[in-house]
Amino acid sequence: MKFRTLLMAASMLSVASVARADDIKEVQMLHWWTSGGEAAALNVLKQDLAKQGFTWKDVPVAGGGGGAAMTTLKALVAAGNPPTASQILGYYAMDYADAGKLGDITSLATKEGWDKAVPTALQKFTTHDGKWGAVPVNIHSVNWIWLNKAVMDKIGGTEPKSFDEFVALLGKAKAAGVIPLALGGQPWQEATMFDSIVASTGGIDFYKKAFVDLDETALKSDTMKKSFDNLAKLRDYLDPNYAGRDWNLATAMVIKGDALVQVMGDWAKGEFKAAKKEAGKDFLCYRFPGTDGVVLYNTDMFAMFDVAADRKAAQLALADATMSLSFQSAFNVVKGSVPARMDVPDTDFDLCGKKGIADVKKANASGNFVGSMAQNYAQPPAIATAYSDVVTKFLHGEIKTSDSAVAELVKSINAAK
Numbered sequence: 001m002k003f004r005t006l007l008m009a010a011s012m013l014s015v016a017s018v019a020r021a022d023d024i025k026e027v028q029m030l031h032w033w034t035s036g037g038e039a040a041a042l043n044v045l046k047q048d049l050a051k052q053g054f055t056w057k058d059v060p061v062a063g064g065g066g067g068a069a070m071t072t073l074k075a076l077v078a079a080g081n082p083p084t085a086s087q088i089l090g091y092y093a094m095d096y097a098d099a100g101k102l103g104d105i106t107s108l109a110t111k112e113g114w115d116k117a118v119p120t121a122l123q124k125f126t127t128h129d130g131k132w133g134a135v136p137v138n139i140h141s142v143n144w145i146w147l148n149k150a151v152m153d154k155i156g157g158t159e160p161k162s163f164d165e166f167v168a169l170l171g172k173a174k175a176a177g178v179i180p181l182a183l184g185g186q187p188w189q190e191a192t193m194f195d196s197i198v199a200s201t202g203g204i205d206f207y208k209k210a211f212v213d214l215d216e217t218a219l220k221s222d223t224m225k226k227s228f229d230n231l232a233k234l235r236d237y238l239d240p241n242y243a244g245r246d247w248n249l250a251t252a253m254v255i256k257g258d259a260l261v262q263v264m265g266d267w268a269k270g271e272f273k274a275a276k277k278e279a280g281k282d283f284l285c286y287r288f289p290g291t292d293g294v295v296l297y298n299t300d301m302f303a304m305f306d307v308a309a310d311r312k313a314a315q316l317a318l319a320d321a322t323m324s325l326s327f328q329s330a331f332n333v334v335k336g337s338v339p340a341r342m343d344v345p346d347t348d349f350d351l352c353g354k355k356g357i358a359d360v361k362k363a364n365a366s367g368n369f370v371g372s373m374a375q376n377y378a379q380p381p382a383i384a385t386a387y388s389d390v391v392t393k394f395l396h397g398e399i400k401t402s403d404s405a406v407a408e409l410v411k412s413i414n415a416a417k
């Protein structure tokens with residue numbers, strides 16, 4: 001038997017052991033994966049489940065970063081009508097677990113040894129009091145830049161190794177008449193970019209002090225001010241229409257060669273893949289300048305809600321399929337992320353994916369695997385939202401100086417605590 005067949009047989013066995021005659025063979029999934037690359041990745045899962053005889057009830061809520069999806073989810077859960085599972089990030093899952101809204105899939109987790117395969121840092125979010133209530137689908141990271149190779153060649157650009165070199169590269173693009181930086185001016189995208197700027201400006205220990213420990217001295221330090229100054233420098237390289245633009249449209253600008261670069265999590269790579277672009281040939285991926293060796297992660301998880309008894313078998317099948325080695329490879333190749341299991345071979349990944357996998361392993365071993373503040377992996381949603389509000393207000397000129405930005409940051413974070 002082939003490896004994949006063996007894996008499928010094993011997973012069907014475990015599901016069969018809990019299946020009952022009147023089980024509902026449907027998986028309801030709430031998610032915000034509506035772009036081309038995201039939808040292609042989700043299809044991998046739909047097809048895996050279809051093979052096992054489960055139908056798919058799609059509950060898409062468009063809106064990058066998942067803000068709108070989280071509002072819908074909250075309403076469904078409050079009405080006592082949660083989906084089988086929902087895409088979810090970091091502290092959102094912990095809140096549902098604390099409120100007793102998640103199911104318990106620990107027996108499957110124990111049987112399959114997930115605790116040995118998934119980085120310990122992530123298990124803080126997938127478990128509650130030692131019980132598994134969510135499964136990690138992938139590991140994304142936000143500190144990447146994505147560049148159009150032809151534009152890079154045209155302007156004679158090379159990989160920028162520091163923030164200043166990055167600004168110099170943007171300047172070259174501007175001089176050549178290309179939009180230097182493709183940004184979607186939505187709070188979550190701007191904050192996602194600022195995560196990288198902070199890690200680059202202050203280093204990872206500073207990032208941890210500020211965002212993981214919420215150390216007030218770090219939050220109002222000169223280094224944080226400098227981070228805002230650096231953000232302000234990037235303003236000069238945006239096109240006039242950036243406000244409100246969706247992230248995937250910004251990626252499309254780079255894909256088409258209308259812009260040189262986008263600073264975005266590696267879901268951007270899913271768009272390049274969907275457009276049949278090849279890493280190293282059509283596009284380039286580098287860590288955000290000054291953050292090599294660091295992984296600012298955000299993992300998509302499926303939160304497994306405490307659904308009715310006749311929906312639990314389908315839920316287990318979903319969890320099982322999601323955690324299989326073959327799925328973790330196939331899905332993440334398309335999504336742009338890397339597997340959430342450390343035992344998945346990198347064979348099928350392109351050079352950005354191979355780098356991503358190696359980076360996660362290295363960062364995980366060296367303490368440089370740290371949650372993204374913008375993506376709800378460093379702090380609970382109220383604090384993450386306070387953070388992105390300040391970043392947005394600063395970038396759009398409502399907060400005028402870096403001094404006021406740090407003062408606002410401290411004030412808003414304290415109010416959100």
Ligand code: BGC
Pocket residue numbers: 032033038063064065066089140247267298299300375
């Ligand atoms: C999610 C990604 C998604 C991106 C854009 C992020 O918060 O983790 O899976 O592709 O938002 O929608």
